[in-house]
Amino acid sequence: MTKFKVIAFVLFTALISSCSSNDGSDDNSSSETYFNFTYDSKAQKIKTWEAQKQGDLIEVMGTSEEGIAIDFKFNAYGNLYQASTNPVTNNNIPWLQASENFTSNTFTFTLENLNTTNKTVQVKFSGKVYEDGYDYESNFVNVSGSFKVSYKEITPQIEGLGTSAKIDGKDWHGLSFDGTIENQETKIIYVENDGEYTIGIAFPDYDAKTGTYNFTSNNNAYRITFQKYDTATHQNINYNVSGTVTFTTLNDILAAGTFSLTATNPETNAKITISNGTFKESASF
Known part of the structure; x- marks a missing residue:
């Protein structure tokens, strides 16, 4: 990214x-x-x-x-x-x-x-x-x-851009630097800072609708993804996720809302709790 x-x-x-x-x-x-x-x-x-x-x-x-x-x-x-x-x-x-x-x-x-x-x-x-x-x-x-x-x-071009959350109780702040279109139908906005975690905000590329959605890793859209960087392999580990996301703004320019989830390491089953999540990120890429 x-x-x-x-x-x-x-x-x-x-x-x-x-x-x-x-x-x-x-x-x-x-x-x-x-x-x-x-x-x-x-x-x-x-x-x-x-x-x-x-x-x-x-x-x-x-x-x-x-x-x-x-x-x-x-x-x-x-x-x-x-x-x-x-x-x-x-x-x-x-x-x-x-x-x-x-x-x-x-x-x-x-x-x-x-x-x-x-x-x-x-x-x-x-x-x-x-x-x-x-x-x-x-x-x-x-x-x-x-x-x-x-x-x-x-003066910012767009006020209040960024994402914040508590990850295992510790404050986390990031900003979107990249995005992708998954399976030609789902936009994912990737949010990072200088730490080991990456949060992804996923929603349909077309006809996206605001609202509250429960999700797991099996959802194609309306979900939050979570990755942790592995310093041994120099690769991101994709965690299994389960949680809730609310989109209050969703268009070609911005995605904004709130979220909470539990992320589980697919190999060790170690869990990370992400709470009090809020986001306002650029959706144009």
Whole structure:
């Protein structure tokens, strides 16, 4: 599942041209803001940075004098959706990205403070960025650092996008980054964050109707799917599911509603309880 596609649409299409930086007279020039970045054991001197917040989504990008940019996309709850490094003026630097599968397994991202009054965000990070974000065996570089930067507030194109739930009693927040058409008749919206779980929201591609539906894994549509990433096999385990989903909005643009379910490992029968689920996701793909 590719995270870049929907992030590029929902998030910030004009980050560099419209945000603040530590050059000039805006807030990032103060001594209270900073951006530290180490790439492959070499400290980089960040000369400019940009940041925007759009609803719960935040993007921060810094560019070093050595010609390397590092970019983060994450949510207000501290989940990292994507981290990448790329060359700006240094053609010897490859394009790299944090793992797209279970990102937090190989990349530590800590949201230390989000001050919505002063519009600042503070983060520490360290981990691997790969040549292929879907291949743990591909070449990688270690990066680390920290930043505290001022951000610009942007009005979201669609308010309130995202999915939340309690998974075995712990708060979980994600966003849809990909979808598929199953058996040429069922749309599935996949919702992820940087953790090991993926939640799927399934409904008919045509003539979908709002309402409340009980479901199991045998249902073709009007169901919630649940997957857990296996670090041994590097594959997602499809859990058996049983639960209830209510669609309050369902059209070609949006799917919104609530859900609860029990997910069961097909091999070990270990159960995971997902409760208090709510979703509002883009249905156009």
